[in-house]
Amino acid sequence: MASNPADSDVGGGADLLIRDALEQLACVKDELFLDFSTVRRIDPHTLQEMDRLASAAQDASVRVTLRNLNAEVYKALKLSALAERFSFS
Numbered sequence: 797m798a799s800n801p802a803d804s805d806v807g808g809g810a811d812l813l814i815r816d817a818l819e820q821l822a823c824v825k826d827e828l829f830l831d832f833s834t835v836r837r838i839d840p841h842t843l844q845e846m847d848r849l850a851s852a853a854q855d856a857s858v859r860v861t862l863r864n865l866n867a868e869v870y871k872a873l874k875l876s877a878l879a880e881r882f883s884f885s
Contacts, residue, residue, distance in 0.1 A: 810835045
């Protein structure tokens with residue numbers, strides 16, 4: 797499971813989560829959980845990184861589950877057509 801970064805505003809915390817998740821993909825067999833509870837908003841750069849993560853996870857046959865997303869972050873993923881590439885809990 798990816799570590800939970802310090803409270804963040806735009807991008808920073810999510811960028812750390814994504815970077816950590818990309819490193820962990822090689823060690824994960826089925827599913828990777830990411831806790832977004834401290835991420836309040838994401839920016840366009842972070843959306844690009846989320847796309848990169850989704851592609852890498854697909855290549856590794858790993859499902860990425862995002863936990864504790866707030867409505868604003870979920871909406872950004874939905875509008876950018878990334879929501880369908882992740883699971884949520």
